[in-house]
Amino acid sequence: MRAAVSRADNHQDPRYHGSGLLVLADGRVFRGRSFGARGTAIGELVFNTSLYGYQEIVSDPSYAGQIVCLTAVEIGNVGTNPDDEESDKPAAEGLVIRSLSPVVSNHRSTASLHDWLAGRGVVGIAEIDTRALTRHLREQGAMMAALSSETDDVEALRARAAAAPPMLGRNLVDAVTTPARYTWDTPSWGARATPPVAARVIAYDFGIKRNILRKLRDQGIETTVVPASTPVAEVLAARPDGVLLSNGPGDPAALEHVIAALRELVDASERLPIFGICLGHQLLCLALGGQTYKLKFGHHGGNHPVRDERDRSIAITSQNHGFAVDIDSLGAGATLTHLNLFDRTVAGLELDGRPVSGVQYHPEAAPGPNDSDRLFERFAAKVRDHAAR
Numbered sequence: 001m002r003a004a005v006s007r008a009d010n011h012q013d014p015r016y017h018g019s020g021l022l023v024l025a026d027g028r029v030f031r032g033r034s035f036g037a038r039g040t041a042i043g044e045l046v047f048n049t050s051l052y053g054y055q056e057i058v059s060d061p062s063y064a065g066q067i068v069c070l071t072a073v074e075i076g077n078v079g080t081n082p083d084d085e086e087s088d089k090p091a092a093e094g095l096v097i098r099s100l101s102p103v104v105s106n107h108r109s110t111a112s113l114h115d116w117l118a119g120r121g122v123v124g125i126a127e128i129d130t131r132a133l134t135r136h137l138r139e140q141g142a143m144m145a146a147l148s149s150e151t152d153d154v155e156a157l158r159a160r161a162a163a164a165p166p167m168l169g170r171n172l173v174d175a176v177t178t179p180a181r182y183t184w185d186t187p188s189w190g191a192r193a194t195p196p197v198a199a200r201v202i203a204y205d206f207g208i209k210r211n212i213l214r215k216l217r218d219q220g221i222e223t224t225v226v227p228a229s230t231p232v233a234e235v236l237a238a239r240p241d242g243v244l245l246s247n248g249p250g251d252p253a254a255l256e257h258v259i260a261a262l263r264e265l266v267d268a269s270e271r272l273p274i275f276g277i278c279l280g281h282q283l284l285c286l287a288l289g290g291q292t293y294k295l296k297f298g299h300h301g302g303n304h305p306v307r308d309e310r311d312r313s314i315a316i317t318s319q320n321h322g323f324a325v326d327i328d329s330l331g332a333g334a335t336l337t338h339l340n341l342f343d344r345t346v347a348g349l350e351l352d353g354r355p356v357s358g359v360q361y362h363p364e365a366a367p368g369p370n371d372s373d374r375l376f377e378r379f380a381a382k383v384r385d386h387a388a389r
């Protein structure tokens, strides 16, 4: 009988540059085949359980400073395309997968995952036992790692991973926020009808995903995106009908200037609608005097159940965060509106009697289920009310 030859032994495979090495800060080593950009990526290694949406995940600036391991087994089969880009800013540092699809088949595809990663400078590694890796991260927690296509020096990579700055305390927003303001006017891909612009919102860009802007446009809202350092007085002078606080990378507690600015924003007007998404939600809570903490391995996936505490309905949500809000640190005046049913952490809250709220998950669902579209509908209704005054 012929011995089975694993795909990893086929050195002629054009999908790969050659061998690749993934070394965790605790010394665990995974060997695979490298694709995408050549080089070495250092970052916090996290796993994401979404079944689809690899392009949106890798191009989400919330992943800046992180290497993402996808638990879905076959990756790359629908290629990549410009419409599904979540940002052109720095995002994931590296991508770890089990199997890189030998076939790219989709009518929207303009580039293979390999070429697209190479163009973005993202180092990829395939043929990794992602199940063993994920179990390790679940047990030990997310940790720093080095991923390389250029060296076989395990100890040097381990030392680099161990010496890299940890996610706790890291400000990564300055690297991904827009340098200049711009206005977004494109609806979702495939949107049937786009309502006329009925109101205008300003979005603080902490690493914004385009699908947030598309979903707002679908609701008749035109959004002006501004740098994270924009003074509150400048935002208010533009007389927006609402303010969106975007998602983004790093530790929210490290953003002291932003927190101080948001405190000023919340205090400035009782009537201005404010909606925070993920990092924006965390920053809102910090501005209200609350605290955040680091989760062991975070929530990264497309099937996390969240309960709306007002009507007890459950939404399956898209999530991507490593930090969470400590509900006990928030005083009176804020009410828990959404609860994560996986671990009962805070998934959303609202200021009593005010149009100010935030959610820890991703209602823009890129990738993910659209269960939470109604959050954009609710914010848009408040914004339109404000515009009508």
Ligand SMILES: NC(=O)CC[C@H](N)C(=O)O
Residues within 6 Å of the ligand: 062, 246, 247, 248, 249, 250, 251, 252, 277, 278, 279, 280, 320, 321, 322, 323, 324
């Ligand atoms: N998606 C996000 O906005 C992530 C928020 C934050 N960086 C965290 O990891 O918790």
